[in-house]
Amino acid sequence: MTRLTGRALRLTVYVGEHDTWHHKPLYSEIVHRAHAAGLAGASVFHGVEGFGASSVVHTSRLLSLSEDLPVAVVVVDTEERVRAFLPQLDELVTEGLVTLDECEVIRYVGREAGPRRTDGKGENSL
Numbered sequence: 568m569t570r571l572t573g574r575a576l577r578l579t580v581y582v583g584e585h586d587t588w589h590h591k592p593l594y595s596e597i598v599h600r601a602h603a604a605g606l607a608g609a610s611v612f613h614g615v616e617g618f619g620a621s622s623v624v625h626t627s628r629l630l631s632l633s634e635d636l637p638v639a640v641v642v643v644d645t646e647e648r649v650r651a652f653l654p655q656l657d658e659l660v661t662e663g664l665v666t667l668d669e670c671e672v673i674r675y676v677g678r679e680a681g682p683r684r685t686d687g688k689g690e691n692s693l
Contacts, residue, residue, distance in 0.1 A: 570675070571607045571643070571644065571645070571672050571675040572672050572675060573671065573672060574645075574646070574669065574670075574671060574672075575643050575644060575646070575671065575672045576643070576644065576645065576649040576650070576667055576668070576669060576670070577641060577642070577643045577667070577669075577670045578641070578642040578643075578644075578649050578652070578653075578656075578665070578666070578667055579639055579640070579641050579642075579665070579666045579667075579668070580594075580597055580639065580640040580641075580642075580656060580660060580663060580664070580665050581617075581619065581637060581638070581639050581663050581664040581665075581666075582594060582637075582638055582640070582660065582662070582663040583635040583636070583637065583638065583662075583663070584613065584635060584636045584637070584638045585635045586635075586638075586662065586663070588659055593659060593660070594611045594638045594640050595611075596659060597609070597656070597659060597660075598611060598640060600652075600655050601640075601642050601652065604648070604651070604652050604655070605648070606642055606644045606648055606649070606652060607642075607643060607644040607648075607675065608642070608643065608644075608675075609640060609641065609642045610641050611638060611639070611640050611641075612638070612639045612640075612641065613636065613637075613638055614636055614637035614638065615636065616636075616637075617636070617637035619637070619663070619664060620662075620664075643670065643672065649667065653665075
């Protein structure tokens with residue numbers, strides 16, 4: 568498991584939910600490549616409304632003709648690892664926005680391997 572505390576870099580990639588890479592969702596390809604590159608983690612956040620460089624508002628509201636909602640892929644890791652990953656994004660992201668922000672990691676703890684379940688009260692049990 569990657570250890571990560573202190574200064575870090577947050578990479579955020581904003582794309583559309585229907586953007587693809589070789590017939591699969593672009594956001595999924597970014598996550599899988601980040602995993603293969605050994606980055607600390609990646610999460611995909613689905614937006615309900617937004618617009619970008621095209622100035623077209625995409626929304627999930629009823630009666631809207633737009634369905635290509637915004638998606639944000641967020642990766643946090645050391646500056647060195649994130650910057651080493653950027654060339655892969657150059658290949659993948661032809662439309663969208665890529666940002667980098669300095670951040671501080673306070674806590675980064677994964678689950679222990681093995682089966683887990685919830686006891687119904689929000690408490691983890693084995």
